[in-house]
Amino acid sequence: MSYKIVFFDIDGTLVNKDSTIPLDTKEAIRKLKERNIEVSFATGRAPFHFRHIAEELGIDSFVSFNGSYVVYKGKVIFEKPIHPASLEQLEQYSHRFNHPIVYLSHKECYANKKQHPHVVESFQFLKLESPGFQPYYWKYTSIYQALLYCQEHEEIHYLEKFNDLSFIRWHPLSMDVLPSDLSKAKGIAAMLQHLKLSPDDAVAFGDGLNDKEMLSYVGMGIAMGNAHEEVKPFADFTTKHVNDGGIRYGLEYLELI
DSSP states (O other): OOOOEEEEOSBTTTBOTTSOOOHHHHHHHHHHHHTTOEEEEEOSSOGGGSHHHHHHHTOOOEEEGGGTEEEETTEEEEEOOOOHHHHHHHHHHHHTTTOOEEEEOSSOEEESSTTOHHHHHHHHHTTOOOOEEOTTGGGTSOOOEEEEEOOGGGTHHHHHHOTTEEEEEEETTEEEEEETTOOHHHHHHHHHHHHTOOGGGEEEEEOSGGGHHHHHHSSEEEEOTTSOTTTGGGOSEEOOOGGGTHHHHHHHHTTOO
């Protein structure tokens, strides 16, 4: 199969737990681009939280916020923010349990509680600066994703309450919140439509629970060796660990480099 585009998750796929890109991964991406194959991120991160990675790898196309904000070569081609009414209901409901929320636009993010320890811990995990405090940020700008802070046993409160929102756990203390009809697969579909390509033309690499849809959607879904065990059944192939040349090995397996 002659694949024309490859989508890469970031955390646990392109970057390791130290938030660094392995040298063999950098070399593999360089070789892939030399063969004129399109390269794009497909991530739950906000654009401003992976700008340094994009610059390091020379990638200017991405599916961000788990599919709600899609850019091809610097141009926005698809966007779907969370409806303000849904955000208002989530804000009010979370107060019952004292669960903080971080609201993300395409340019910046703010928390509705000052330096909450769970927020600080999760951003330290990503090696990112903790967000500032602006409790009503969601009222004044388009919000493409929210981070809701609760533990796994507390999820049920939200899963039963909000049918118009999806909740995807990415950290023991936090879940991504996005419109229920969105996923990385939907964002990838928007980019493929823009490029007049089919899912069969695409490859995707991922490791997290938010990668299941995209791995089963594309022509070749590749799970990292370090992927969550629930993710691997959705992939066509499992490559090596991110620290063991997983990206290079997967691309070589497909004879793309």
